[in-house]
Amino acid sequence: MALYSDKVMDHFRNPRNLGKLDDADGIGEVGNAKCGDIMRMYIKVDDGIITDVKFNTFGCGSAIATSSMATELIKGKPVEEALELSNKAVVEALDGLPTHKIHCSVLAEEAVRAAVKDYYDKNGIAYDPEMFKEKDDPHEAGCEV
Amino acid sequence: MFVYADNAATTCVSKAALDAMLPYLTEQYGNPSSLYSFGQKAKEALEASRETIARCINADPKEITFTSGGSEADNQAIVSAARLGARKGKKHIISTQFEHHAVLHTLNRLEKEGFEVTLLDPHPDGVILVEDVANALRDDTCLVTIMFANNEIGTVQPIAEIGALCRERKVLFHTDAVQAAGHMPIDVKAMNIDMLSMSGHKFHAPKGVGVLYAKRGTVLTNIIDGGAQERGKRAGTENVAGIVAMAAALKESCDNMEENTAKIIPMRDKLFSELSKIPHSKINGSLEHHVPGTVNMCFEGIEGESLLLMLDDQGICASSGSACTSGSLDPSHVLLSIGLPHEVAHGSLRLSIGEYNNMEQIDHIIEVVPKVVEYLRSISPVWDELEKGELKHLI
Numbered sequence: 001m002a003l004y005s006d007k008v009m010d011h012f013r014n015p016r017n018l019g020k021l022d023d024a025d026g027i028g029e030v031g032n033a034k035c036g037d038i039m040r041m042y043i044k045v046d047d048g049i050i051t052d053v054k055f056n057t058f059g060c061g062s063a064i065a066t067s068s069m070a071t072e073l074i075k076g077k078p079v080e081e082a083l084e085l086s087n088k089a090v091v092e093a094l095d096g097l098p099t100h101k102i103h104c105s106v107l108a109e110e111a112v113r114a115a116v117k118d119y120y121d122k123n124g125i126a127y128d129p130e131m132f133k134e135k136d137d138p139h140e141a142g143c144e145v
Numbered sequence: 146m147f148v149y150a151d152n153a154a155t156t157c158v159s160k161a162a163l164d165a166m167l168p169y170l171t172e173q174y175g176n177p178s179s180l181y182s183f184g185q186k187a188k189e190a191l192e193a194s195r196e197t198i199a200r201c202i203n204a205d206p207k208e209i210t211f212t213s214g215g216s217e218a219d220n221q222a223i224v225s226a227a228r229l230g231a232r233k234g235k236k237h238i239i240s241t242q243f244e245h246h247a248v249l250h251t252l253n254r255l256e257k258e259g260f261e262v263t264l265l266d267p268h269p270d271g272v273i274l275v276e277d278v279a280n281a282l283r284d285d286t287c288l289v290t291i292m293f294a295n296n297e298i299g300t301v302q303p304i305a306e307i308g309a310l311c312r313e314r315k316v317l318f319h320t321d322a323v324q325a326a327g328h329m330p331i332d333v334k335a336m337n338i339d340m341l342s343m344s345g346h347k348f349h350a351p352k353g354v355g356v357l358y359a360k361r362g363t364v365l366t367n368i369i370d371g372g373a374q375e376r377g378k379r380a381g382t383e384n385v386a387g388i389v390a391m392a393a394a395l396k397e398s399c400d401n402m403e404e405n406t407a408k409i410i411p412m413r414d415k416l417f418s419e420l421s422k423i424p425h426s427k428i429n430g431s432l433e434h435h436v437p438g439t440v441n442m443c444f445e446g447i448e449g450e451s452l453l454l455m456l457d458d459q460g461i462c463a464s465s466g467s468a469c470t471s472g473s474l475d476p477s478h479v480l481l482s483i484g485l486p487h488e489v490a491h492g493s494l495r496l497s498i499g500e501y502n503n504m505e506q507i508d509h510i511i512e513v514v515p516k517v518v519e520y521l522r523s524i525s526p527v528w529d530e531l532e533k534g535e536l537k538h539l540i
Contacts, residue, residue: 012454013458034487034488036476036491038526040526040529056529058446058447059448059451059469061450
């Protein structure tokens with residue numbers, strides 16, 4: 001069996017929404033270079049809808065693939081819906097990830113949330129800070145920074 | 146184009162090795178422990194292989210024990226030395242931070258049993274300093290175990306000097322020579338080596354067979370108990386075909402060493418010189434003390450696993466010391482031991498070439514790697530920050 005599913009390899013080889021948005025309404029960056037992965041996500045929001053999204057990722061194959069899939073899953077969706085995106089949904093959409101790579105999907109979820117939070121902050125939109133409480137990520141906890 | 150550039154991981158079985166082993170899988174399948182002549186034919190092949198291998202490293206055939214590979218040989222050598230030391234109340238072992246895990250994990254186990262282990266840091270060029278070994282030696286040191294050549298960065302250690310020092314101080318000296326055997330001259334007598342491990346599949350024999358050389362008088366402790374094979378020191382019916390192949394492969398590698406080295410070095414040097422042109426790249430390990438075929442480099446701003454996957458798409462088999470490829474949280478302990486920061490170690494690439502490679506393949510690597518590095522940098526937020534000056538370049 002190959003390390004990754006065909007879907008993961010497809011998103012790794014042909015990442016969707018790769019790049020930057022110069023006029024982004026929100027930018028989220030998560031991860032740490034020391035730990036070996038950083039995702040940066042840009043969103044463009046019109047009338048509460050994510051009309052465009054781009055990403056840049058430093059990381060392994062699954063980090064690139066999960067970023068790509070996450071952008072696909074939130075593009076065209078209302079901001080509130082994007083906030084609901086779970087790492088599990090990203091993993092399922094990619095037909096699974098090896099256990100030790102689940103962390104990458106958590107990072108993708110967090111990148112989306114960080115971009116939305118940045119959009120809220122920049123536009124003075126009130127929100128419950130509890131919504132953006134950091135989740136436990138065993139990978140980041142284990143990677144000594 | 147398919148380019149196998151991971152010869153430090155494993156090698157193809159040579160034709161000489163395959164031809165030598167085939168009869169022992171088909172017609173001559175006897176058990177060397179059987180007394181009838183059909184079994185004794187296998188025994189003869191086993192002993193002839195022992196002689197061949199002993200000659201390649203200037204040892205006595207009686208000093209050669211066949212094992213399942215390098216890891217088992219490392220385990221047995223270290224445990225044997227520890228048991229011998231413990232009998233005399235000597236429970237201190239010296240090794241290095243960048244050994245193979247077969248050595249490091251065996252040492253961990255001994256530490257739990259009450260042994261004290263000193264792991265020396267290599268010099269940033271990937272070489273252990275003899276004076277550091279000398280300074281670490283104590284009255285209760287029972288073993289010094291230092292690898293002949295490092296598996297990731299290819300640096301060769303001052304084995305003869307360390308051997309002389311250990312002999313003078315009457316401390317057992319073991320070397321994990323898995324990356325050196327068949328690629329560099331080894332003379333256990335001249336180098337004062339007491340124990341040495343080898344693995345067949347690193348020099349064109351099949352996987353699953355290795356050698357532990359132990360100088361006469363070095364009493365081995367069994368790792369595998371059972372029958373009386375290998376003078377009672379390693380139970381289990383011998384892998385006759387594998388051993389015959391290993392002897393043929395080692396002899397071929399040693400006979401052709403000069404010729405192979407002369408072929409490999411220009412290829413390796415071209416890789417070093419061309420890939421070094423990539424901005425913010427770094428060669429890992431001293432070029433002066435180096436096995437012929439290993440090239441280890443870091444490229445800032447990218448991660449090794451994605452690099453390997455993209456090289457794989459271009460037919461290139463290579464490896465990396467990034468955390469993602471190791472399946473652990475930290476990048477390679479070898480790269481960290483020579484002082485590389487985590488973020489740089491994540492972007493490492495090891496290409497290990499051999500005599501089966503050719504210049505056309507090297508040109509393919511040289512064409513592909515810079516493009517892949519450039520692409521991965523173009524999508525990397527880290528590289529973006531480095532380019533904007535928001536992060537400081539480390540290499």
